[in-house]
Amino acid sequence: MSETPKVSFQDVHISFGANRVLQGFNLDIHPRESVVIIGGSGTGKSVTLKCLLGLLLPQRGSIRIDGEEIVGTHGRSRTRALAKFGMLFQSAALFDSLPVWENVAFGLIQGKGRSRDEAKKIALEKLGQVGLGDDVADLNPAELSGGMKKRVGLARAIATDPEIMLFDEPTTGLDPIMGDVIDQLISKCVKEIGATAISITHDMASARRIADRMAMLYKGQIIWAGAVSEIDDSGNALVDQFIHGRAEGPIQMEIRTP
Amino acid sequence: MTGVVIQFLSTIGRLFLTFLGAIGGLTLFTASAVVNSVTPPFYFRLIARQMIVVGYYSLPVVGLTALFTGMVLALQIYTGSSRFNAEGAVATIVVIGITRELGPVLAGLMVAGRVGAAMAAEIGTMRVTEQIDALTTLSTNPFKYLVAPRLIAATLMLPILVLVADIIGVFGGYVVSTQKLGFNPATYLKNTFEFLETIDVTSGLVKAAAFGFIIALMGCYSGYNSKVGAQGVGSATTNAVVTASILILASNYLITELFFAR
Numbered sequence: 217m218s219e220t221p222k223v224s225f226q227d228v229h230i231s232f233g234a235n236r237v238l239q240g241f242n243l244d245i246h247p248r249e250s251v252v253i254i255g256g257s258g259t260g261k262s263v264t265l266k267c268l269l270g271l272l273l274p275q276r277g278s279i280r281i282d283g284e285e286i287v288g289t290h291g292r293s294r295t296r297a298l299a300k301f302g303m304l305f306q307s308a309a310l311f312d313s314l315p316v317w318e319n320v321a322f323g324l325i326q327g328k329g330r331s332r333d334e335a336k337k338i339a340l341e342k343l344g345q346v347g348l349g350d351d352v353a354d355l356n357p358a359e360l361s362g363g364m365k366k367r368v369g370l371a372r373a374i375a376t377d378p379e380i381m382l383f384d385e386p387t388t389g390l391d392p393i394m395g396d397v398i399d400q401l402i403s404k405c406v407k408e409i410g411a412t413a414i415s416i417t418h419d420m421a422s423a424r425r426i427a428d429r430m431a432m433l434y435k436g437q438i439i440w441a442g443a444v445s446e447i448d449d450s451g452n453a454l455v456d457q458f459i460h461g462r463a464e465g466p467i468q469m470e471i472r473t474p
Numbered sequence: 475m476t477g478v479v480i481q482f483l484s485t486i487g488r489l490f491l492t493f494l495g496a497i498g499g500l501t502l503f504t505a506s507a508v509v510n511s512v513t514p515p516f517y518f519r520l521i522a523r524q525m526i527v528v529g530y531y532s533l534p535v536v537g538l539t540a541l542f543t544g545m546v547l548a549l550q551i552y553t554g555s556s557r558f559n560a561e562g563a564v565a566t567i568v569v570i571g572i573t574r575e576l577g578p579v580l581a582g583l584m585v586a587g588r589v590g591a592a593m594a595a596e597i598g599t600m601r602v603t604e605q606i607d608a609l610t611t612l613s614t615n616p617f618k619y620l621v622a623p624r625l626i627a628a629t630l631m632l633p634i635l636v637l638v639a640d641i642i643g644v645f646g647g648y649v650v651s652t653q654k655l656g657f658n659p660a661t662y663l664k665n666t667f668e669f670l671e672t673i674d675v676t677s678g679l680v681k682a683a684a685f686g687f688i689i690a691l692m693g694c695y696s697g698y699n700s701k702v703g704a705q706g707v708g709s710a711t712t713n714a715v716v717t718a719s720i721l722i723l724a725s726n727y728l729i730t731e732l733f734f735a736r
Contacts (some may be wrong), residue, residue, distance in 0.1 A: 271607055298613050309608040312599075327613030372612075382611075 228277035239436030255433035261416035302378035308369035310357035317353035363394040383415035524627030540639035544646025565665035568647035582685030590693040594714035597697025598707040632686030692718040
């Protein structure tokens with residue numbers, strides 16, 4: 217593919233004290249592609265997303281969006297870059313102090329400067345897109361179940377029709393049926409708005425459902441990347457162990473034995 | 475032996491570096507908070523909401539504190555001054571004591587306990603539940619949205635609260651003096667206002683504005699830098715109240731010296 221990647225990570229390094237989390241992270245994600253980054257807990261998946269959003273600053277390396285460097289940017293250029301993103305957080309991260317519709321409309325009112333009436337209309341439409349009726353619009357987030365919170369979080373993420381959507385462990389904490397519902401909604405919403413999607417998860421069933429391509433993160437680097445159909449024949453022992461969820465193999469968990 | 479000395483010195487060094495890091499972090503946070511509080515956009519709806527939380531909802535606790543303080547002050551000054559036949563000074567000492575010191579300091583400490591703790595807990599919970607990260611991804615500056623409204627509201631509302639506390643405190647002294655100690659109401663009021671100077675009240679209001687700034691700053695700073703988990707939010711809340719209280723007492727001395735040292 218010769219077109220400019222939508223998102224490009226090049227040799228990204230980030231450490232927290234002696235803990236080196238990303239050690240030369242490289243990955244290109246192309247427009248309208250859905251890439252899922254898989255990997256064990258603590259391998260740096262969430263850190264990768266936070267670096268992309270500018271919430272963490274890599275010590276070395278480059279992150280480009282549409283060919284534009286975003287590492288270390290401030291002010292308007294950062295705001296311009298952030299406006300391209302929509303994110304569904306692991307815990308949904310809904311604002312407790314605002315009703316559901318205001319949560320969904322937040323980016324429209326604060327980021328895009330839409331009027332409250334106009335934003336509420338769009339918020340209700342987006343809630344409908346994720347299968348929630350107008351009756352939940354005035355509820356507080358605390359009154360919602362885990363699955364409903366995720367759907368409101370998804371509605372908030374798609375409210376501004378972002379170019380790039382980020383999903384942090386979208387099915388964690390949900391029952392398998394609700395997990396499947398969320399995955400279907402993610403695939404549908406991403407296709408409808410024509411966004412590029414980057415998801416991180418260690419739920420393989422979910423990853424297979426939403427990904428066009430998968431990349432496995434291990435010890436701060438991408439050790440394998442390829443189409444979903446190729447993952448079962450990756451020829452990589454680390455990938456094989458991870459996707460089959462085996463305790464025995466080259467990935468050794470640091471568990472102290474009595 | 476050398477190893478023990480090196481370990482001791484490295485511990486001191488580490489503590490010193492941590493201390494410097496904390497000072498640097500607080501300084502940068504303060505600078506950013508102030509800049510974001512005085513530059514647009516302003517979230518007037520949030521500022522108004524915080525003004526109600528800081529000002530209106532603190533009225534009962536601040537009012538009761540001022541009332542009982544004024545009553546106790548009148549009683550104490552009366553029993554003390556009667557030893558050298560200076561009972562006539564009760565009204566003047568009560569009003570000066572309340573307006574210069576007890577009104578702003580006690581209101582500041584009570585609001586630090588009520589509002590500073592709530593700010594730290596609310597922002598700390600937002601930090602650990604990724605709501606602050608969510609704000610950033612929605613193109614909203616958390617300093618403008620969370621910190622600036624609280625800072626502006628507390629700095630504006632504390633002087634108003636203290637003005638109310640001054641009036642209630644003086645009223646408390648008046649009630650005890652006239653109803654229990656046998657003072658003539660007209661004479662008491664005349665003595666209250668005759669020797670009261672503008673600087674007595676304005677110095678208290680300047681202190682109140684400074685205390686309001688400190689309370690909101692420490693509440694927001696502690697919450698914003700809260701560690702993960704319930705314990706992290708708990709520590710942030712404690713830190714907010716303790717540091718704000720100490721800074722209120724320390725800055726009270728500095729402001730008093732600025733106004734009244736000769």
